[in-house]
């Protein structure tokens with residue numbers, strides 16, 4: 001069996017805010033079809049790492065490549081990394097999509113417009129084609145009946161499902177999820193997790209920051225434990241949730257197990 | 259009473275044509291100053307939000323000064339100050355003296371400069387009211403800055419900003435009356451002249467008030483409906 | 495250069511002498527407008543329709559027309575009314591400072607009443623209900639529950655309005671009052687040094703406004719219960735008996 005090509009290669013990502021080193025050198029590779037769960041205590045740098053991957057945050061050190069396209073990071077005259085070419089960064093971002101904890105739907109656009117916005121305006125795809133894709137995606141996330149509604153009218157779970165449809169509308173190579181269920185009521189969590197599980201089964205490449213241990217254990221192909229800005233341990237879920245897992249990860253899990 | 263009607267009529271002794279012309283001029287001055295204020299206000303807001311340090315400070319000082327100094331003083335400064343500035347400029351460069359600047363331009367410019375200071379605050383607040391996540395969601399999908407501005411910022415800012423801009427417009431409309439001091443025969447000046455030459459101040463100031471009320475009421479209705487339209491997605 | 499500085503110095507001295515006039519107009523019309531606005535606010539929540547109608551008309555009339563027009567109406571208009579011209583009130587209406595104050599009181603009371611009305615609507619219903627629930631009514635409820643919240647909510651807009659009023663006092667100069675703007679115009683007519691004179695006048699207005707807004711912001715801070723550092727006062731060991 002051939003190894004699928006890498007979709008994301010992040011090497012030695014470092015990031016500090018002021019004196020505080022949040023990421024102390026993290027490397028991660030995601031191959032096509034992989035679902036990587038990132039776990040870790042709050043403040044361990046999960047969000048920051050995810051946001052570095054699509055350059056919402058510019059890392060202080062390190063390299064990022066989506067497919068075989070390198071992120072346009074160069075050193076300025078003070079020796080700090082910066083985005084050298086805004087257009088290239090935007091182009092790189094078109095290959096990825098992100099689902100946020102707070103949904104971040106655009107409130108002035110309807111559900112359908114939210115989903116169609118990026119493929120129409122950023123990718124400049126054909127309108128009829130985009131419409132057809134958007135409709136089938138909304139069907140897929142169970143929101144077909146709401147295409148004309150404005151986000152304000154929807155529950156959190158519904159908004160998040162629309163946000164997932166929006167993320168998929170450009171057919172990205174990689175979808176980043178930052179605690180997509182943390183802002184939801186317990187009943188709503190299930191509907192969103194079920195949707196994410198079906199995406200995983202479909203072979204989407206996903207990186208998921210989550211506190212849902214069952215999802216990490218059952219759905220992901222690899223689990224990464226972040227601690228103090230480093231990868232403390234990582235491996236397939238069978239290993240990470242088995243008896244040979246690192247003590248630190250077991251300690252992290254234990255309050256959840258209780 | 260008959261007397262009053264003649265004075266307000268369209269006949270040879272009637273002031274109606276001049277008063278109506280004054281109304282139009284008031285509207286024209288207000289609209290021009292509003293436009294000047296919007297263009298300059300957007301630039302100032304941009305300077306405050308994204309400009310380099312020195313520009314940010316300049317915009318800040320501009321706002322503090324123009325919002326803290328009486329409009330009348332600004333009008334007088336431009337009206338008396340511009341000619342001498344132009345004169346000294348033309349002397350230094352050896353141009354032919356271009357004469358006095360037209361009152362219409364001076365008036366709209368001074369009201370517009372003040373309007374800009376208020377509008378800048380409104381635009382700045384409007385952009386600030388959009389949650390950060392909105393921009394991030396757009397950037398995460400590869401929106402360019404321009405596209406983000408056009409598709410995400412503009413429609414949402416319009417909603418927050420329209421009622422406030424309506425207020426500024428009302429102030430522009432009323433501030434335009436101050437331009438009367440430059441001798442421009444807009445509504446205020448016309449009523450003043452009419453009041454003086456007919457010795458019926460109550461009648462003419464009363465009519466002028468009524469006309470201002472018509473202007474302000476009509477325009478606030480227009481802004482109300484504009485606001486409702488731009489706000490249609492916010493009604494739960 | 496030295497001559498220039500002397501000129502600015504003497505102009506500033508002349509302008510400073512006009513500051514009391516500006517402050518007088520501001521103080522008189524500020525106090526009167528606030529009192530009148532309180533009355534108008536009360537009318538706006540009255541049960542019978544007539545006071546509400548009066549408040550609405552007042553607001554419509556004075557917010558919808560330029561203040562300068564109102565000043566002219568009072569100063570030039572009333573002078574033509576025989577019973578004023580030859581009555582006791584003439585002593586007041588012939589005085590341009592009085593006319594300015596009257597116009598500003600009417601006009602600004604309309605604006606301030608709208609501010610109070612908005613703040614009144616923003617006082618949380620629950621606070622009022624809590625007051626009612628423990629038996630408060632009428633004036634007690636107003637004084638102990640509604641007014642404190644209302645003042646806190648209204649203060650920022652009220653401060654704004656006071657700054658606007660400071661600027662409006664300059665309109666007095668159009669009816670011959672020698673306030674800061676009036677003196678500035680007079681000096682210019684004699685010297686043609688437009689820019690210097692106006693800058694000095696502008697600086698004075700900015701100074702007045704800065705002082706006022708500092709005072710009002712300090713007041714806002716004092717009243718802000720959310721931010722005020724509440725010292726953890728020890729509970730007294732013996733509570734006075736409830737009477």
Ligand SMILES: Nc1ncnc2c1ncn2[C@@H]1O[C@H](COP(=O)(O)OP(=O)(O)O)[C@@H](O)[C@H]1O
Nearest residue numbers: 017018022040041042043044045046047048049
């Ligand atoms: N923009 C920022 N400025 C300063 N500190 C930040 C910023 N973003 C995150 N941090 C800090 O970085 C640390 C890691 O944050 P984050 O990546 O959000 O953690 P997690 O998502 O794992 O909870 C936190 O201590 C947070 O306070």
Ligand SMILES: [Mg+2]
Nearest residue numbers: 046047048179
């Ligand atoms: Mg986080």
